[in-house]
Amino acid sequence: MNIIIASALLGVVLMLSGVFLNHAKGKRTLAIFASIILMVVAVVDVMQNTNNTILHFNGLMATNSFTAKLNAVIAFCSMLYIFLFSNEISKVGLNDAEYFALIFFALTGVFILTSYQNMFMLFLGIEILSIPQYILAGSDKRNVKSNEASLKYFLMGAFSTGFLLMGITLIYGATGTFDVSKMALMGSGEPSTIALLGILFLIVALGFKASAAPFHVWTPDVYDGSPTAFTPFMASIAKVAIFAAFIHLFHASFAGLAGRWHIIIIAIIVLTLLIGNVTAVYQQSVKRMLAYSSIAQAGFLLFAVYSLNEISQKGILLYGASYMLATMSIFAVLIKMKDYTFDGFNGLAKKQPVLAFAAAIALFSLAGIPLTGGFFGKYYMLNGAMQNGMPIWVLIFAVLMAAISVYYYFKVIQAMYFKTSIQDATEPDAVIDVPFKVMLIINTALLILLGIYPTIVTIF
Amino acid sequence: MIFLDIAVNSKPMDWFPILLQLGIAVAFAAVMIGATQLLGPKRKTSDKLVNFESGIENVGNARQPMAIKYFLVAILFVLFDVEVIFFYPYAVNFRSLGWDGFLEVLLFITLFLVGFVYIIKKGALQWEE
Numbered sequence: 001m002n003i004i005i006a007s008a009l010l011g012v013v014l015m016l017s018g019v020f021l022n023h024a025k026g027k028r029t030l031a032i033f034a035s036i037i038l039m040v041v042a043v044v045d046v047m048q049n050t051n052n053t054i055l056h057f058n059g060l061m062a063t064n065s066f067t068a069k070l071n072a073v074i075a076f077c078s079m080l081y082i083f084l085f086s087n088e089i090s091k092v093g094l095n096d097a098e099y100f101a102l103i104f105f106a107l108t109g110v111f112i113l114t115s116y117q118n119m120f121m122l123f124l125g126i127e128i129l130s131i132p133q134y135i136l137a138g139s140d141k142r143n144v145k146s147n148e149a150s151l152k153y154f155l156m157g158a159f160s161t162g163f164l165l166m167g168i169t170l171i172y173g174a175t176g177t178f179d180v181s182k183m184a185l186m187g188s189g190e191p192s193t194i195a196l197l198g199i200l201f202l203i204v205a206l207g208f209k210a211s212a213a214p215f216h217v218w219t220p221d222v223y224d225g226s227p228t229a230f231t232p233f234m235a236s237i238a239k240v241a242i243f244a245a246f247i248h249l250f251h252a253s254f255a256g257l258a259g260r261w262h263i264i265i266i267a268i269i270v271l272t273l274l275i276g277n278v279t280a281v282y283q284q285s286v287k288r289m290l291a292y293s294s295i296a297q298a299g300f301l302l303f304a305v306y307s308l309n310e311i312s313q314k315g316i317l318l319y320g321a322s323y324m325l326a327t328m329s330i331f332a333v334l335i336k337m338k339d340y341t342f343d344g345f346n347g348l349a350k351k352q353p354v355l356a357f358a359a360a361i362a363l364f365s366l367a368g369i370p371l372t373g374g375f376f377g378k379y380y381m382l383n384g385a386m387q388n389g390m391p392i393w394v395l396i397f398a399v400l401m402a403a404i405s406v407y408y409y410f411k412v413i414q415a416m417y418f419k420t421s422i423q424d425a426t427e428p429d430a431v432i433d434v435p436f437k438v439m440l441i442i443n444t445a446l447l448i449l450l451g452i453y454p455t456i457v458t459i460f
Numbered sequence: 461m462i463f464l465d466i467a468v469n470s471k472p473m474d475w476f477p478i479l480l481q482l483g484i485a486v487a488f489a490a491v492m493i494g495a496t497q498l499l500g501p502k503r504k505t506s507d508k509l510v511n512f513e514s515g516i517e518n519v520g521n522a523r524q525p526m527a528i529k530y531f532l533v534a535i536l537f538v539l540f541d542v543e544v545i546f547f548y549p550y551a552v553n554f555r556s557l558g559w560d561g562f563l564e565v566l567l568f569i570t571l572f573l574v575g576f577v578y579i580i581k582k583g584a585l586q587w588e589e
Contacts, residue, residue, distance in 0.1 A: 012574055019581035 001063055003057050003071050003109045003300030006041040008318055010034040011104035028086045029344050031100035034214060035075075035082040037128050038144045041319040042068075042075035049174070054119065059179060062117035062256035066313050070114050070244055073317060078237055085334040087431050088229040092139050097140060102132035103233060103265060110241035114248075119178045122245055126164065126209060129241060130157050134342055137226040149225030156218040160208035167201030169193050183253040190274075191257055199261050201256055203268070206246045209260045210239060212302060213271040216295045223291035231287070235294040240320040245318060248428075265306050266394055272299035273401040279407050287340045289408055291331065293366060293380045296405055297323055300381050300398065307384035314458045315380030321457050322365050322373025322450050329362035329443050337429040345412055346421035352432065356416040360439045363409040365447045373450030380454075532584055543572050 008249040014034060016028050033331040056063065063287060064282060068184065082103070084139050089103075090096040109129030134157065138150025168178070174195035175183045208215035223231050274298030283289035333355045337344050349356035365374035382395050427430065511517060550557070550565050557564075578584060 012571075015578060016574065019578060 001045070001115075003038065003041045003045055003060060003075065004061075006106055006109060007038055007104050007107045009102045009307075010037060011108065011428065014097055015101035017047045018095065022095070023075065023137070024090045024096055027097045028090055029084055029099065031086055031089075034100075034104065035079040038050055038104075039072075039075045039079045039311045042072040046072050048373040059361070060118045060121050061112070061115050062181075063115050066317075067115040070317060070320070071111055074107075074110055074114070074195040074237055074240065074324075077321070077328065078103070080325070080328055080439065081233060081237065084328055084436065084443070085229050085232070085335070085438075089333050092227045092229055093141060095139075098261060105235070106136075106238065108130040108357055110237060113241045113245040116245065116248070117180050119180065119249075120173070122180075122249065123161075123164060124166060124247065125159065126242070129238055130161075130209070133230075133238060134181075136230040136233070137222055137231065140227045141280060143225075143227075145225035146227060147225075149222045152218055152225075153222045156208070160205050160215070163201050163208070164205035167205055170198030170201060174198060176187075180249060180252045191260065195257070196260055199257065199376045200264070202249065203261065203264055206242065207268055210242045210298050210301070211295050212248060212268050212298050213267075213275040213295065216272065216275065220288055220291040221297055223294065224288045226284070228287065228331065228335045231291075232263075232327050235290070235331075236324040236327040236398060239294065239298065239301075240316075242326060243298075243304065243316060243320070247304050247312065250305050251308050251312075256453055258308060262306060265302060266391070269299055269306070269394065270301045271400055272296070272302060275400045276374070277404045281404065282373070283408070284342065285340045286334060286337075286342060286345065286412060289342075290327075290334070292410070293405065294327070296401065297366065299387075299401070300378055302386040303381040303390075303398070304388055307381075307386075307388040309384055309387055310389060311380055311384035315377065315384050317457045318373065318380055318450065318454055319377030322377045322447060325443055325447050325450070326365040326372075328375060329358045329440065330366070332440055332443075336424065336426045336432060342411055343413040343419075344417050344425060345422075346419040348416040348423065348425045350420070351424055354437045354440060355426075355432070358411050358444045361444045361447055363413055365451070367409045371448065371451040373447050373454070376454035408414045482555075531588065536579060536584065540576075 014027070014031055017030050021027050021030070034134050044191040046065075046068045047061060051065050053062050053064040054062070084102075086100075089099050092099060109125045109127070109132075112121055112125035112128060116125055117412055134154040137153050138146055140146035140398045170181070172178060174192050177183060204215065223235055226234065244399070250261070267323065273296060276292050276294075276299055280289050280296060282290035283292060301323075302315070304316045304319070307315075333348075336352075336355065337348075345359075348359075359374060367373035368374045368378040378398075382398060386392075387394060546568065549566075550561065553561070
C-alpha cells in the first residue's frame with residue numbers, strides 16, 4: 001500500500017524539480033533516483049505481505065502476496081524504463097521534469113489498479129492512469145501526429161470511460177454494492193438483466209482500455225503518433241495494469257456468471273488475435289507494427305480473463321514481466337534508429353551488435369520462442385484457459401496466430417542480421433553509451449532467465 | 461432495496477404508462493411546432509435573423525484567436541474554486557471531525573499549496589511578457 005503513496009509523492013517531488021532545478025541532467029538523475037526508491041518500497045511491501053488479504057482504507061483497497069508481487073514486477077519494469085529512456089524523455093520537449101512527474105502519477109494509477117477492492121477505486125485508478133497518458137501522447141507539441149494521437153486518445157478514452165461508469169452503475173443497481181468481493185454472491189439464482197448488461201458494458205470499457213478488438217482502432221494511431229519515448233510505457237506497463245484490473249474484477253466478482261460472459265471473451269480473443277496479427281503483417285513501419293503486435297499480445301493476455309484459476313495469476317505475472325521487458329528492449333533499440341521502417345534496421349548487427357542482439361531476443365520473446373520469457377508466458381496463459389475448459393479450437397487458433405507473429409517479428413531480425421546497408425542505421429546524435437548498453441544487456445539477460453526459470457517471478 | 465425490487469421483479473407491461481407518456485409528449489411537441497409553422501404568419505427581415513446579443517448590436521466575429529493566457533487563468537480559477545468548495549463541508553463538520561479531520565484538511569491544504577507554488581514558479585499567472 002505504501003507504494004501508492006510513494007509514487008504520488010515522488011510525482012509531486014519530480015513536478016517541483018521542474019521549477020527548482022535548472023539542469024536537465026539533475027532532473028534526470030532525480031527521476032532515476034525516484035524510480036529506485038519506488039522499487040525499494042515495492043520490495044518492502046512484498047516482504048511485509050503474508051498470504052492473507054489485508055484491507056486498507058475502509059475496504060477500498062486490498063493487498064495480498066499476489067498484488068505485492070505484481071507491484072514489484074511493475075515497479076522493477078518502470079525502473080528499467082526510466083533507466084533506458086530517461087535521456088530520450090528529456091529530449092521530447094521543454095517540460096522534461098513534468099514528463100517524469102506524469103509517469104509517476106500514471107504509476108499511482110497502475111498501483112491502484114493492481115489492488116483495488118471497490119469499483120470506485122477501479123474508476124479512479126483507470127482515470128489516474130489515463131489522464132497523464134493523454135498528456136504524454138501529445139507532449140511533442142510541434143508534431144501534428146503527436147497532437148492527433150493525444151486528441152484521439154482523449155476523445156476515445158473519455159467515451160470508453162462513459163461505458164465504464166454506466167457498467168458500474170448497472171452493476172450497482174443489480175447488487176447494491178461497489179465492493180468487488182461482495183458481488184461474488186450474484187451467481188446464485190437467475191441473474192438479472194441489469195447485471196448482465198453491466199458486465200457487458202464493463203467488458204466494452206476495459207476491452208477498450210486494453211486495446212482488445214473490436215475496440216482497438218485507436219491503438220495504432222496513438223502508439224505510432226506518441227513520442228517513441230512514451231510508447232513503451234503505454235504499451236507495456238499501462239496495459240499490464242489494465243489487465244490486472246480486468247482479471248481481478250472478473251475473477252472476484254463475476255466468476256459466478258462465467259457461463260454468460262465466457263462466450264463474449266472468446267469472441268474478443270479470436271477477433272483480437274486475428275486482427276492484431278494479420279494487420280501487423282502488412283505494416284511498413286516497425287513502430288506501427290509493434291502497435292499492432294501489442295494488440296495481438298493483448299489477445300493472449302485475455303486468456304487470463306477467461307481462466308478463473310491460480311494458473312492465470314502466475315500467468316499474468318510471467319506474461320506481464322516478459323512482455324514488459326521485451327517491449328522495453330525493442331523500443332530502446334527502435335528509439336536510437338534513424339529510420340523506423342523495416343529497411344532502417346538493415347545491417348544493424350554489424351554496426352551495433354549489442355543493440356541488434358537485444359532487439360532479437362526481445363522479438364524472440366514477443367513471438368514466444370522457447371528459452372525466452374514469452375514462451376512460458378504464452379504457455380501459462382493457454383494452460384490456464386485449457387484447465388478451465390476453453391474450447392480446444394480457440395487454443396489451436398491462438399498457436400496458429402503466434403506462428404503468424406513469427407513472420408513479422410523475424411522480418412526485423414532478418415533485416416538486422418542478413419541484410420546490409422551502406423550508411424549507419426542509428427541516429428547520429430543518439431546516445432549509445434556504456435550504461436545504456438549495460439541496462440540493455442541486463443534486460444536481455446532477464447528475458448532469457450525468465451525463459452529458463454519461469455518460476456522466479458512466481459515464488460520469490 | 462425497494463428500488464432494486466422494482467428493477468428486478470417488474471414486468472415489461474408495468475412500464476407501459478411511461479411509454480404512453482413519452483409518446484404523448486413527442487406527439488404534443490411535434491403538433492405544436494408543426495402547427496406554428498403552418499398557421500403562423502411569416503415575415504423574415506434581416507434584423508430577425510441576427511444572433512440575439514441581449515439587445516446590443518453585433519460587433520465583429522466571435523471566432524477569432526484569443527491568447528492562451530485567458531484559458532489558463534480561467535482553468536486555474538475553476539480548479540482553485542472547486543478546491544475551496546471542499547472547505548464548506550469541513551467548516552460545517554468542524555467540531556465533530558476533531559483533530560483527525562483537522563490533520564486531513566491540513567494535508568489537503570498542503571497538497572493544494574504545493575500546486576499553487578508550482579503554478580507561481582512556472583509563471584502561469586504572469587500576465588505581462
